[in-house]
Amino acid sequence: MLSGFDDSQLKLIAFTSEALQFHPGDYLFLKHDPSDAVYVIMDGEVEIIISEVDDVDNVTVIATLGKNQLVGEMAVFRESPRSASVRAKQNVNTLKIPNDRFLKLITDNPQIAMHVMRQMSERLFDTTEFARRSQSEQNA
């Protein structure tokens, strides 16, 4: 995602965002949390979990995201609480971009917007596939 920026934009993003490390099992955010930022995964993998936070016996992972992928953008676009929890699968380094900064970056840079849209389309495709597979398993 960050490859679409020039040097000066990258410096500004680096300065105005927060580099955060997470250990395996740490949550980047929880389902229903307010959506205050998006995360760019710089290193490592995270799991997207749609089950309720306190439902520890029935954790449902719907996707795994890795390096250079964006997470948390949907709730920021929808201006709604998080629809899923995101958990670090291993040691993860992220860049946390506050929601207002992120929206400004998207509106100012069409190539970044395209990149984000592509990622979101792929994510939608994966989720549909996940739903389809789940239904098939249930029917079987």
Add this chain to the structure above:
Amino acid sequence: MKDIAENEDPDRLDPSIYRYIIRHTRNDQLVLLALTLISMPFVYLALDIPKLIVNQAIGGTGPFELFGQEMEQIPYLLALSCVFLALVVVNGALKYVNNVYRGALGERMLRRIRYTLYSHVLRFPLPHFRKISGNEVIPMVTAETEPLGGFIGDSIALPLFQGGLLITYLSFIFVQDFWLGIAAIALYPPQMYLIPKLQAKVNALAKERTLNVRKLADNVGETVSGIVDVHANNAGFYSRARVSQRLGIIFDIRYEIYKRKFFIKFLNNFLAQLTPFFFYSIGGYLVLKGQLSLGALVAVLAAYKDISPPWKELLKFYQIKEDIKVKYAQIIEQFTPDGLTDRDKVERRDTLPAEHFSALVANQMSYGDPDDETSILPSSFQTKLDQHVAIVSDDSQQATYLGQIICGLQTPASGRIQFDENDLNAITVSVLGKTTAYCDDSAFVFKGSVADNLMMGLKQAPVSEASEGSDSERTRFIKLAEQSGNSAESIDDNWIARTTSDGRDSQLEKLIGDTLQLVELDGDIEVLGLRQHITQQSHPELCSQIIDTRQRLKDMLTEDVFSSMVEPFNPGSFHTNITIGENIVFGSPVSSDFSLENLHGNESVKDLLAQHDLYESLVQIGYQASKILLEIFSDVPEDSDLFEQYSFIHADEFDEIRRLVAQVEETGQESMETSERQRFLGVAFQLDATRHRLGLIEDDLMERIVSVRQALSEKLGEDNTEVSFFSPEKYNDSVSVSDNILFGRIRYGMGNAREKINLAIRELLTEVGLGQTIIELGLNFDTGPAGSRLTSLQRQKLSLARSLLKQPQILVINRPLLSLDQTSQNRIMQRIRELRDNLGTFVVVDAEEDAARYDATLRISNQRVSIA
């Protein structure tokens, strides 16, 4: 249950201000009248004695007789002068007593009228609050009543006193000469005819002015309440224009008032100056003709000089009275709306019925205007009050109305709603307040502590007197309150029954703890407690216990985990998670000279930096950091909020820094002025090694900064009053409880570190037995105006906890936790269900399927309520 008596309301606002004054101050006005009458002969004598002195003691020949004693001229003169002096003292004393009495009376009445207005606000029917604005009501209770108080003290006494004086002076003139008396009053009739005519227009303008000032207050109040939206929509220009227009209208009105008022004044002055013309011409003529003595004319002229002030006072009083009449009429118009609740219903305290109500019965009950689609049309239903009932409606407003009607907060437009055979309209607020509770998401949190808000519903009446304060103070407080018709109950008394005399109540504490846990607010309260600031003076034992927890926290998390998340304060090492300035001070600044913003101007610090060869290095770092920052923000518009959010240079300083950097690039660092070096020093002080990641702080520099820190600490000494240094063995009064436990900073870039540390601190405090103490600190947390220091979810949870804590027999829950996710809401509602088994609970639900979980359903369909 007793019906509410239809008796006379002592708090009523009479349509005429004079009726209101006489009803409340009849006896006081009689006292003032007596004082006025007593003073009159003395005033007359004080006028007569100078005439005796001039005509007899100086101008005549003795012997003279005074008080039955015969005396020569000089003793007579001295005796009369002494009598004159005595009269001056007596008149002054009487005037003093009169003024103080009038002042006290005015203040008492001001207190009464303000209290009455406030009491009326508490009696307004709820729908009336949709028509009025708090911003308009506040100046009516505060500023607009102010002149009313002053006037009430003067209302009868002043015209009587000044009128009495006038009559006394006039009588004196008439006694001297009838025609001179006529001359003195000749111009009164035209004044008495013209001035009311002119004043009527001033009154109308004054009314308009008051209305416009209220609208201005409303404009300002709305801007304050909606400041975020004003800025977010860039509505500042429009808001300014709106206020400017309002101020323009007020200016025009006031200008018109001034013109008319000063014309009245001009007319009065002119007419007042015409009278001496008659004295000099007619009086002079009579003296020359030998029909009037010169002494009498001099005395008349002196008396006339005295007539003028009372006459002017009377005219001024007339103008004030007219102004007050307008103000009073406007106030009572606002404070006596239709449907004002009966005073007895609001203020009478009834005992609770011995048994719980068993049924809610509605008989052809309707609410609101039938043409309004949110109104409820006549409906009859009945439901038991020992079960949980869902309220379902397509229209959330109708559900809200029904919920509020069930709690007696709204009055049906027709029909009846009853608890068993008791019409809700006939049950006093004191009983309804204890029996019912209502909460929704708009619940208000008042300024005060969390505990004050939480226990609001428990404070129904004082249960015992406060132990502090003397009996005489209390007696005085009650006497003054009663004289003004105010409540004589003191908020310092104990309003909550406690089981022990030391003010603690383990049952109540447990109830509060359980309730907070039920609504999942306990964690927040602990966090608020951890954010509190306490001092070693106020909490010596707790502070010492907190110091003990510092090491235990490290032990609990293990040294490695702790160090990965927290960088402790070590006086011997550079701290990489605070700024350079904070590293130098290494403590909490008590004096503003040591605050981060002012540190670059602090001479002691600058001297120490120079001594440690650090001053120029930091100026250089400040210069380098400024250059980098200018480059990073080069494409950012100047008005962007990014500067404020992320830059360590404020947006308004950016231009100056840019100019300085350009100048240094051109002429070199050596040419910098002292003040310019200081600016770069200030930038360097704001630099945080880890957060800003500019790579400008090297190891050698860190060591020198630590040396300066130590030198500063030695220079100021341990017991200084300017900086509270970070010390591993000492509690720091200037930082929060949490920071005192942590004694360090959470490392930058560690995801979830704050949450993990907070959780560890809470677990630790519970383990060492300080959990309850921290909750108590949290309960003392100041919520700020309208609860602004709490989040909206905390406010909503607090409101729900407040309703539950009251343990009402009937509780209406109208979606109070809208800020919370549905799963958490369901979890809390389930707990409420278990807690309030067999107690009437009405829950407004969103969907028909949610209603299935309840014992019964009140459904509002086509504006009618039915039970299922």
